[in-house]
Amino acid sequence: MKRSYLLTAFFIMLFSTRLVYGQISGCTDPQSVNYNPVATLNDGSCTYSATSLSLTDKASLSAPLLNESSGLTFLDGKMWSFSDSGNPNDIYRVDSSSGAILQTVDISNATNVDWEDMTSNDNYLFIGDFGNNNGTRQDLKIYRINKTSLTSTATAVTASVINFSYSDQTSFPSLPTNNNFDCEAMIFLNDSIHLFSKNWVDKQTKHYVLPNIPGTHVAQYRETYNTGFLVTSASVQKYGVIALIGYLRTGTYPVSMSMIYDYKNHLLFNGNKRKFDLSTQLVYGQVEGIEFSNTSTAFVTNELYTNGSTIPAKLRTVNIGAYLPASYLYPKPDAAFTANNLQICAGNSVSFTDQSTDSPTSWQWGFPGGTPSSSTAQNPQVQYSVPGIYSVTLIATNNAGSDTLIQTNYIVVSGAPAAPPIPTGSSVVCKNTAGNIFSVTNTPGTTYNWSVPSGASISSGQGSNQIAVTFSGSAVNGNICVTANNGCATSAASCKLVNVALALPSKPSAINGSLTQCAGTSGVVYTCSTIGSATSYNWIVPANVSIASGQGTNSVTLNFDQNFAIGTLKVAAVNCLGSSAFRTVTIRSKPSVPGLVSGQTVGVCAGTTGVAYSIAPVSNASSYNWTEPANAAIISGQGTNAVVVDYSASFVSGTLRVAAVNACGSSNERVATIRSFPAKPGIINGITSVCANQTGVAYSIAAVNGSSTYNWVVPAGATITSGQNTPAIVVNYGLNGGNVKVRAGNSCGFSSYRSLATAIVCKETLNDLIELNVEVFPNPSSTEFTIQLNQLTTDAEFILRDVTGRIVESRKLAANELIFSCGGQLPKGFYIGEIWTNRKMKTIKFSKL
CATH class of the missing domain: 2.60.40.10 (Immunoglobulins)
Incomplete structure (x- = not known):
C-alpha cells in the first residue's frame, strides 16, 4: 500500500535533529491531553484520550478473487490489490467505487507463498511476500515491478527480487501464531523500504529498514512501538503521516489504527502516536489493507470473515483530517508576487500583486526605501522618492505555515543619470573610412545622444550605447561626445579626442x-x-x-x-x-643535451687520479652539473664544461653524467660509462662436439672494447697451437673434452670468464692422422688468396670465417683438388680458414689488406 514520497524541504526542516538554542521540548499537539503551549520542539511525549472512528462502506470487493484481499495501493490514481497465501500470483486493478476487478496481471516469475502488503515509489511497485505465521521462513522476499510495464492492457509482467532476513532473528523454531517475526505491513519512505512486524507474542510492532534494490539484504532493526494490536497493513501520505491498522484475536476482536507523525532522526516511533478504535471484526471483518487516497482519507479492505457471522470482503474509507495539524493536510503557501513596473523615476509608485499559491490568509510586506515601508494588504501600492535599488519581501501565511520570498535588488528607482564613461574606440582615424565604432557601457533603460567632429557623421546607433562613424575626406581632429538619458533626466557629456592620421606609425623602439x-x-x-x-x-x-x-x-x-x-x-x-x-x-628556453664526453672511459684502474673529462660548451647554458660514478670524486671543474675526477681503490665501473643548466632548468643528461678492466667477453664461436686427438679446432670471440689481451683456457690434454692473447685461437684436442674459457684483460685486470662446454664424441682413424700441409700466398693479400695442399685423398670442405666465427665463404673440394683461390671480395680484416677431411680439420689464418 503505501505511496512513496520524498519529504518536502519543510518536512525535512520540521524533522531536523538539530536543537536550536533556546527551544523548549515537550508535547506540541493541542489535541493531546498533555499539550505544552510553550513547547517549540516536539519530543514525542503526547498522550491522547480514547478516540473512536467509523469506517464508511464504499463497495464489496469482487468475489471470490478478492475474498482474501490483503495488499492495497494506488498507482497513478488507480487502485491495485491482491489476495494473500494460497491464491494466484496475480494483482488486480480495482474500481474504487464498485469494488469490481478491471484488470488482472500475472507476476509470471513469482510465487504467492504468503503475499501480505504492497507499496510503491515513483518507478516501482513492491509486493511483500513476507507472511510468516510460524516464524520459520528463510525465504522472505519482496517483488519489485517496473511501473512502466503495468500498462492498461498488460496481462503478465516479471519482477526482480529483493531477498532479505531480519537482523535480530538468529533461530527459526516453528511457533505458529506465537512468534515475533511475522510481517504484514510495509511502506516506502525516503528511498527505503520500511517493514512493521506482526508480533503475535507481545502485540507490539518492530520497525525494520532495507534497501529497495534487488539482491540479498538484511532488514535492519530500528525500534519497537507498543501498538497493543497485531499490525496487518501500513500506509504513508504525502506529508509523512503513517497509518498502522490491525486487530486482536481476543475479547471482542477489536479493530484498531495508529496514526504516527512529527518524527525525526531516521526513526518513526519518536513522534506523535495516536491510537483509534475502529470497532470490532464482527463489524468490519479482519482488516488487511490500508492506503491513503489523499492527505486525510484512507481506503481500508478486509478479508471475507466468518466467525459466528459472515462479513464479506469490502472496501471502506476512514477520515483522519480532524485529528491532524493543518501542516499535515495541505501545504503552506508558496509566496510569489509581481510588480507593474520594476524601473521608475524617483517620486513615482509601484503596484504589487500577490501571486502566492495554496490560499494564503494573511500577508506581510516589507518595502525598504518605500512609502509605506510595510503593509498587510494583499495587493499594496508603494511610492519611492529616493533614487536607489530596493528589495521587496513578502511573507504569505495560512494555517499550515508561512513562506517568505525576498526579491533582492528588485525595484530600480532612477534620478538624473551619471555621466557615461569616456567612450571607447580608436583615438586615431583615417579620412574616407566608414564603420569606426565608439561605445560606452550600457545601462538598461537608458538612451544615449552622440555628437561628432566636423567632417564626420553617425551612420548607425544614435540613441544606443554604440555608434558607427564615417570620416569624410574633410574630417578634422575633434571630440566625440555622448550624454545619457534614463527617462528621468539627462546627464553631463563625456568626450573622447579623435585625431585624423596623416602617416604610417613609426617602428616600436624596444x-x-x-x-x-x-x-x-x-x-x-x-x-x-x-x-x-x-x-x-x-x-x-x-x-x-x-x-x-x-x-x-x-x-x-x-x-x-x-x-x-x-x-x-x-x-x-x-x-x-x-x-x-x-x-x-x-x-x-633551457639548454640542449650536451655532446659526447671526451676523456678516458676504459682502462681507468682503481686508484687512478687526475682523469680529465670535458664536453663542448652548450648554447644558452649558464652552468653544468656533473655526477661522478660510485667510488669516484670530482676534484675540480664542477659547474663548468670540464672536470677532473679521482677514482678510489674500490672503483670497478660506473657512469659519468653531465647536464647543461640555465634559469629554466637542466637539460637531459649525457652519460658515459667508465670501466677499469674490460667487460666479460661475448659468446665463444666454435664447435662443441670434437674427436679425440682432433687438431686445428678454431674458437673466437668478438673483440672487447678496452681490452689489450685475452686469456684462453682449454680442457685438460688439449693445447692452444696459436692465438693465445688474441680474440681467436686454434686448439689441438687430446683425449678429454671440457670447458673452453676466455677472459678479456687490460692494465687494470681481467674480466670474468666466458665459457663454452665441449665433449669428445669420436676417435681419429689412422687415415685421419695423415699430415696435411697447406700453403697460402700471398698472405697478407689485398686481392685474393691462393691455397695449395700437399695431398687430398678424399673429398673435403673449405670454410672461411671472420673473427666473430661467422662463415663468410665456403666450398666443396674434390679428392686431389690441390690448389684453389678464395677471399677476393672480402673487406679488410683477419680471417680463419678451415679444411675438413672426414672429422679432421686444418686451420689457416688470413690477413686481408
Whole structure:
C-alpha cells in the first residue's frame, strides 16, 4: 500500500535533529491531553484520550478473487490489490467505487507463498511476500515491478527480487501464531523500504529498514512501538503521516489504527502516536489493507470473515483530517508576487500583486526605501522618492505555515543619470573610412545622444550605447561626445579626442621582457613603447607560444608550452594607413643535451687520479652539473664544461653524467660509462662436439672494447697451437673434452670468464692422422688468396670465417683438388680458414689488406 514520497524541504526542516538554542521540548499537539503551549520542539511525549472512528462502506470487493484481499495501493490514481497465501500470483486493478476487478496481471516469475502488503515509489511497485505465521521462513522476499510495464492492457509482467532476513532473528523454531517475526505491513519512505512486524507474542510492532534494490539484504532493526494490536497493513501520505491498522484475536476482536507523525532522526516511533478504535471484526471483518487516497482519507479492505457471522470482503474509507495539524493536510503557501513596473523615476509608485499559491490568509510586506515601508494588504501600492535599488519581501501565511520570498535588488528607482564613461574606440582615424565604432557601457533603460567632429557623421546607433562613424575626406581632429538619458533626466557629456592620421606609425623602439623563458611557463608579459599615431599593435609569437591576452595592444601576455625551445617575438605598430616595420627579439628556453664526453672511459684502474673529462660548451647554458660514478670524486671543474675526477681503490665501473643548466632548468643528461678492466667477453664461436686427438679446432670471440689481451683456457690434454692473447685461437684436442674459457684483460685486470662446454664424441682413424700441409700466398693479400695442399685423398670442405666465427665463404673440394683461390671480395680484416677431411680439420689464418 503505501505511496512513496520524498519529504518536502519543510518536512525535512520540521524533522531536523538539530536543537536550536533556546527551544523548549515537550508535547506540541493541542489535541493531546498533555499539550505544552510553550513547547517549540516536539519530543514525542503526547498522550491522547480514547478516540473512536467509523469506517464508511464504499463497495464489496469482487468475489471470490478478492475474498482474501490483503495488499492495497494506488498507482497513478488507480487502485491495485491482491489476495494473500494460497491464491494466484496475480494483482488486480480495482474500481474504487464498485469494488469490481478491471484488470488482472500475472507476476509470471513469482510465487504467492504468503503475499501480505504492497507499496510503491515513483518507478516501482513492491509486493511483500513476507507472511510468516510460524516464524520459520528463510525465504522472505519482496517483488519489485517496473511501473512502466503495468500498462492498461498488460496481462503478465516479471519482477526482480529483493531477498532479505531480519537482523535480530538468529533461530527459526516453528511457533505458529506465537512468534515475533511475522510481517504484514510495509511502506516506502525516503528511498527505503520500511517493514512493521506482526508480533503475535507481545502485540507490539518492530520497525525494520532495507534497501529497495534487488539482491540479498538484511532488514535492519530500528525500534519497537507498543501498538497493543497485531499490525496487518501500513500506509504513508504525502506529508509523512503513517497509518498502522490491525486487530486482536481476543475479547471482542477489536479493530484498531495508529496514526504516527512529527518524527525525526531516521526513526518513526519518536513522534506523535495516536491510537483509534475502529470497532470490532464482527463489524468490519479482519482488516488487511490500508492506503491513503489523499492527505486525510484512507481506503481500508478486509478479508471475507466468518466467525459466528459472515462479513464479506469490502472496501471502506476512514477520515483522519480532524485529528491532524493543518501542516499535515495541505501545504503552506508558496509566496510569489509581481510588480507593474520594476524601473521608475524617483517620486513615482509601484503596484504589487500577490501571486502566492495554496490560499494564503494573511500577508506581510516589507518595502525598504518605500512609502509605506510595510503593509498587510494583499495587493499594496508603494511610492519611492529616493533614487536607489530596493528589495521587496513578502511573507504569505495560512494555517499550515508561512513562506517568505525576498526579491533582492528588485525595484530600480532612477534620478538624473551619471555621466557615461569616456567612450571607447580608436583615438586615431583615417579620412574616407566608414564603420569606426565608439561605445560606452550600457545601462538598461537608458538612451544615449552622440555628437561628432566636423567632417564626420553617425551612420548607425544614435540613441544606443554604440555608434558607427564615417570620416569624410574633410574630417578634422575633434571630440566625440555622448550624454545619457534614463527617462528621468539627462546627464553631463563625456568626450573622447579623435585625431585624423596623416602617416604610417613609426617602428616600436624596444620590446621589454625576459629573453629566457622556460618551457611550460605561462602569464609572461611583454610590452613595447607606445606610438602616438598607432591605433593597435600586431604581435607575432614563436612556435609553441600562444598569446593569452593583449593582442592589438602594446602589452601582451604569453604562454610557453612544454615544447618551446627558441624563437623570435615580433611587434609592429598599426593604424588605418598600414603597419610599421617589426621590432624583434629572440627568446630561449633551457639548454640542449650536451655532446659526447671526451676523456678516458676504459682502462681507468682503481686508484687512478687526475682523469680529465670535458664536453663542448652548450648554447644558452649558464652552468653544468656533473655526477661522478660510485667510488669516484670530482676534484675540480664542477659547474663548468670540464672536470677532473679521482677514482678510489674500490672503483670497478660506473657512469659519468653531465647536464647543461640555465634559469629554466637542466637539460637531459649525457652519460658515459667508465670501466677499469674490460667487460666479460661475448659468446665463444666454435664447435662443441670434437674427436679425440682432433687438431686445428678454431674458437673466437668478438673483440672487447678496452681490452689489450685475452686469456684462453682449454680442457685438460688439449693445447692452444696459436692465438693465445688474441680474440681467436686454434686448439689441438687430446683425449678429454671440457670447458673452453676466455677472459678479456687490460692494465687494470681481467674480466670474468666466458665459457663454452665441449665433449669428445669420436676417435681419429689412422687415415685421419695423415699430415696435411697447406700453403697460402700471398698472405697478407689485398686481392685474393691462393691455397695449395700437399695431398687430398678424399673429398673435403673449405670454410672461411671472420673473427666473430661467422662463415663468410665456403666450398666443396674434390679428392686431389690441390690448389684453389678464395677471399677476393672480402673487406679488410683477419680471417680463419678451415679444411675438413672426414672429422679432421686444418686451420689457416688470413690477413686481408
